[in-house]
Every structure is written in structure tokens, then in C-alpha cells.
Amino acid sequence: MTSPTLAEIQTWFQHINTRLPDRSGQREFSGWEIDDILDDSGPLNAQHGTAIYGNGYMARLLGCLAAEFPTLRQAFSTEWFDHVAQQYLSRYPPTEPSLTTLGSRFPAFLQEELSATSLTADDTAGQFIVDLARLERAISETSRGQGTENIDYLAFAHWGSIIPSSVYLAPNLRLLKLRSNIVPFLHAMSNRQNPSFPESCEKYVVVCRRNFQVCLDPVEWWQYELLQHLKQSPTVQPWPDTLASSEIAARIPVWLLLSTERGYILDRPLRALQQSNH
């Protein structure tokens, strides 16, 4: 056998340790056996040494997903979580240098999996699982994202009662429309209580960060719609049609001011504010 190249060795080693099919069009791994490539003369035999890498690969990544979705894992069985997380990692093996993106597709993956297996459209348990995963992922993104902590809030003093024509969402703000009252459930689980699963009802939550602490603020439907509108476009007016009723339109200016205090919105993009603060 001719000496394998570095690329061939790595392709083979990765294949046997991750048990993943190689992407089509990529380098083919040869059908080598462990004894063909690895030196078996040391105290730790090659088979066992390989298993340490192989077992460690999945165990390490499962541990990271478990740390990002602790309530989901705790609320259902750890066996169920590990099983579904393993399927997820097989479909979406990590590619980035950072672990922050590892769980980014997990809620969507759960949605796909549950849609494929659910018998009825009204699958409340499935919706709860997906929403809980969305909430935990949002918490993780908000905790790491660009926040407004170091912004000089005096920048807003000139607002007075006049709303600027454009306002911007804090980059780490996440908006969620949930199909059950999950937030109290999550808090109870975090406090090691044993809450019952929440009943179905529509809830709107802003996930934001104040003083480096993630906050889960309940909001009303029109406040959620308004923030969604601002997420698409920083232009305050015209309001979306859903907010056009005179009663709601009258409440918007006051609530936008409150939103600046809560760290949801800024009067210019965060980058511009950071520069003007220096």
C-alpha cells in the first residue's frame, strides 16, 4: 500500500469517528481498516484509541446542545433529547469554528421532524416542544448578541414627545409568538419546581438583555406586531394595517418611548451609536 496523503488520512479518520456519509463530490475515503492506517504497537490499542475519539465526538456535542436547551432536555426525557439531538447532529454536523451556531437549526429541525410524524394538525405537545426550543435558542442568541448596555441613553433625551421617523431594534432582541404560556413554565423549571405543561394560548414575548441579564418580557399582540414591523423596516410610519385602528395608534408613541427604556429600540443603528459614544 502506498503511503496515504495527509488529506486522505484526515478524510478517513473523520469518517470513522463521526460515522457520517461523505458529501457527494468530495474526496472519497478509501475502504481502509484501522490496522492499515494506525500504529497498534502502543499500550492503548488502535481500536480503543479510535473509539475514544468517536465516542467523544458525539458526547461532547450532545453536552453542548444539552447546555443550550436545558429546560427542553429536563422537561421531556434525557433519552428522548439525546436521541433527537443525535439525529440533528448527524443531519447538521458542525462546520463553524465557534459553538454558538451549533444549535441554530435545532428548533426548525424539531418542527420538521414533528410535522413528519404528527397525525393531526392540532399537535399541542409538538408545538410546545418546538416553542420551548425556539425560546431557549432565543435566550442563547440574546445573551451573546450585540446589546445596548454600553449605550448612552441620554441620546434619547431629545425625543420628548416627538417620535423620530426611523427607529432600530437592538440587534440581540428576539421576538416570539408562542402557542402556550411557556415563560412561567421555564422559570418554574429553572427554580427546580415541577410545573405541569402549560395549556394552549397565544403569547407574545420579547427576549432582550438589560444590564447583561436576559429578560423575557410579555407584550401585547400589537406591540409584537409593531416590533415585527420595525424589524423589517426602521421606518415608523406608515403603521402596518393591523395597527391602523385609532385606539392602538394612539397608544404607540408612549409605548415606543417605554421601549427605549427597556432597551428594545434605538434611534439609530447600534454601530452608529457606539461610534458617537466614543
Next chain:
Amino acid sequence: MRHTTPKVGQHKPLPDLGLGVGLRPQHFNHVLAEQPAVDWFEVITENFMEDYGWSRHVLHNVSERYPVVFHGVSLSIGSSDPLNRSYLDGVKKLANEVSPRWVSDHLCWTGTLGRNSHDLLPLPFTEECLDHVAARVCQVQDHLERPLVLENPSSYVQFKSKDMTEWEFLTALTERTECLLLLDVNNVYVSARNHGFDPTDFIDGVPSDRIVQVHVAGHTDNGAHCIDTHDSAVCDDVWQLYAYLCRSTGPVSTLLEWDANIPAFSDLLAEVNKASLAIENFCEPLTWPTTMEGRPGEFVDIRNDSLSTPLEFLMTSRR
């Protein structure tokens, strides 16, 4: 904390920072509030690069009070994939922001074909691999505009393709690239136990004047082999090996790694402070309570193996 003066006439490419520990999220509040008496901190680069929240805030705060060193786990210097330029840009940006005393990573690869296993995978010590790694070290040093410090990882397999030992590989790499070394004596010990070589051959084989930092850590001893678990105190064998190394390096920046079952900060300090005692009490010849040949024949169920290179601590970033 250690107060030592370098040996007369010894020129170190980077300063001796004393005795340090890894800055871990579990200790953020304690470090900010108490400003404990530790000489320096090492931080996992990737833990801060994409974090603009509490972790980043703490890093800025700590770097104003203590010397900080970056330690990366995703450079993948030995991968056959192209270098990840955006990753290097991220390291450089953070380094410009925080001014670490130096930037280190591992002599390993983490994945190929666009994947990242988040493990420190072993390289074949061949001439081909040396050419490949040396060229990439030069590219990285040019990109970062600073020397790269490379650490020997612990390993559980060796490749049949082999033109030299790991220490010969590291030596050749320093000669070709002027990179510096982070010598992890626990990794030397773990690899020596797993592959059956004398750890002092490794220590004697690397150029001591290129070693700018040392790691010590705890491992799990399964009798027939060892796993680099970073979850316990440093064993006597590793402290002995550390003291043996320090005879040739002189005082050198020393860091305790503890990444799983992380104890109270005071326990970390007590552990790293044993370094001075290990040097004082050192006497030859070295004796190994467990033979380097391991104990073949002893049955170990691999499903019960502990996890090497723990990562979970990286996921804790909330205040």
C-alpha cells in the same frame, strides 16, 4: 502567586507571567468582585469572539487588571482544508481589542471537508505534514502579525505514516517558522502512557528556549490508558514532570487547566500554587508510580471512558 527572577543570561522570547488559571464563566462574578491574587488568566479565544454580552464585558474588565493570554481551539493548523480567513480575522480583531500577551492554539486539526469536530485531532508526524503545517504557521503569523504559540495535544492514536517523533516534529516546526511552544506536561504524560514512550524523552527533545508557557492539568487514569479530562487535581507524576521541565526552561508562565467538575476559585489557586512546591521538592531520578508501559490485559469498558477535552463549559455565557 510566584515572584521569581529569570536565570541570568537566559533570554526569553516572551515574559514569565507567573502562575495563572483559565478564566471560566463559573468564576466571572468571583473574579470581578474579589479581584483574587492570581498572576494572570488564559481565556479560550472562541468563547469570546462571537460573544458581545456578559463574557465580553468580563473579558474587558479582567484584561484591565490582569495579563491575559488567548488560547484557541479551532485554528485547525494541521487540517488539509484551507485556513479559515474569517476565523483569523476574528482572532485578530479580538486581539486588537484586548491586547493579549500572546495567542496560542494546538498542533492538531479539528476537521476536514468543511466540518469541525470541535476535538483536537492528532496529526501524522510526516515530512509532508511538517511542510504543510510549517507553511500554514507562517501564514497565520503573517495574518495575525504576532508569533503563534503552539501546544502539544494529548493523543489516543498514532499513525503508521511517521517520519519522526512528536518532539522532533515540534522542534523542526520552531526552526522553520520561529513559532513558540506551549508545552502541556499533562498531555506529554497522557500521550506517553497511551503510546508507551518515556515522557522525559519528549521534554528533553523540544527546544526549551522556545517554550513560553506550560499547561498542567488533571487526567483520568484508566490503568491501561489515560484520558485528558481536565476534571481533577494535577497528579504527582505530572508535577514531577513539570519540575523536570523547569530545570531547563527556568521560571516559565504556568497555567492550570480545569474544565469539568470545576471547583471553587480558591481551590484552583491552591492547586496552581503547588507548582513552586513541585520545583522545590524535585529530586532525581524520576520515579513513575505507574509504569509507562501501562497495564495491558486489564479490561476497560470503553463505553465507561471519561470524556477528553471537555467543551460544555464554553456554553455557559449568561450572567
